Amino acid sequence: MPHPQTTLSARDLWAGESSDVVRGVSLDLTPGQSPVGLIGPMGSGKSSLLFAMLGLTKPRGGTVTWGGSTVHRLRGSRKKQFGAAVRRVSQNGIPVADRRSTASRELTRALTTARRTGRSSSTTVEDLMDLVLLGPQHDSRPISTLSGGEQQRLALALALATRPEILVLDEPLSAVDPAMRGEIARLLSSVVEDDGIAVLLATHDLELVERLCPTVHVLADGTFVASGSMRDILAAPEHPAVRDLAEAAPRAVQRFR
Numbered sequence: 001m002p003h004p005q006t007t008l009s010a011r012d013l014w015a016g017e018s019s020d021v022v023r024g025v026s027l028d029l030t031p032g033q034s035p036v037g038l039i040g041p042m043g044s045g046k047s048s049l050l051f052a053m054l055g056l057t058k059p060r061g062g063t064v065t066w067g068g069s070t071v072h073r074l075r076g077s078r079k080k081q082f083g084a085a086v087r088r089v090s091q092n093g094i095p096v097a098d099r100r101s102t103a104s105r106e107l108t109r110a111l112t113t114a115r116r117t118g119r120s121s122s123t124t125v126e127d128l129m130d131l132v133l134l135g136p137q138h139d140s141r142p143i144s145t146l147s148g149g150e151q152q153r154l155a156l157a158l159a160l161a162t163r164p165e166i167l168v169l170d171e172p173l174s175a176v177d178p179a180m181r182g183e184i185a186r187l188l189s190s191v192v193e194d195d196g197i198a199v200l201l202a203t204h205d206l207e208l209v210e211r212l213c214p215t216v217h218v219l220a221d222g223t224f225v226a227s228g229s230m231r232d233i234l235a236a237p238e239h240p241a242v243r244d245l246a247e248a249a250p251r252a253v254q255r256f257r
């Protein structure tokens with residue numbers, strides 16, 4: 001069943017914990033659209049932008065809305081709906097309270113919750129494990145014994161288990177080895193396309209962005225200084241931050257210059 005077209009929308013957003021780190025950004029994420037990449041120097045405000053879009057911080061100016069409702073003011077059942085529809089995966093691993101629990105137990109729990117809340121699907125635990133290249137050797141070990149990269153892959157599978165409409169990814173595969181990262185990007189790309197999941201991916205991994213995201217925004221000092229395909233951005237690096245990115249880009253991405 002296709003997702004309802006509920007857009008997560010930032011308009012002239014100013015955000016940051018204690019100062020204006022994000023300065024006047026507008027961005028829409030609508031289920032069915034192709035993945036959007038967010039790149040930029042360290043400290044440029046990528047995570048701050050994601051936090052504000054998820055309602056985890058209150059905007060200092062402008063708005064973040066979901067289906068017209070102000071995100072940081074969502075309460076009760078509407079907040080629960082938002083939490084199921086818009087899922088975050090960060091580099092810091094898994095939102096699991098009991099780290100003695102196992103991958104298969106947590107994935108089963110996530111699928112059960114998804115069915116109970118009307119987000120049913122025919123996806124199985126094995127499908128989800130396959131998607132992030134976790135094998136039978138991983139499914140019954142305590143989560144605390146999985147490597148950092150394995151835990152990141154499980155976090156991604158747990159987010160996908162609830163059939164989100166929008167995935168907000170903050171360095172989701174930073175601990176995964178590069179060869180496997182490419183393969184997971186390919187699998188993820190096909191799932192988000194088939195299910196119409198909108199993706200916002202913040203990362204320093206230009207190769208991952210180039211594989212997954214037809215549209216990319218470069219954030220520098222809290223504003224978008226370039227937007228477009230990775231090829232177009234690197235072909236005409238006008239802003240100094242984009243020039244720096246182009247210089248540092250790995251060989252696979254350099255071919256666009």
Ligand SMILES: Nc1ncnc2c1ncn2[C@@H]1O[C@H](COP(=O)(O)OP(=O)(O)OP(=O)(O)O)[C@@H](O)[C@H]1O
Pocket residue numbers: 016017018021040041042043044045046047048049
């Ligand atoms: N909790 C916080 N309190 C105060 N300042 C913060 C907080 N979190 C981030 N900042 C500051 O906001 C600025 C932007 O940080 P942010 O993490 O959004 O950037 P980023 O682009 O995601 O960086 P990186 O690529 O290094 O992860 C930085 O100067 C950072 O020190």
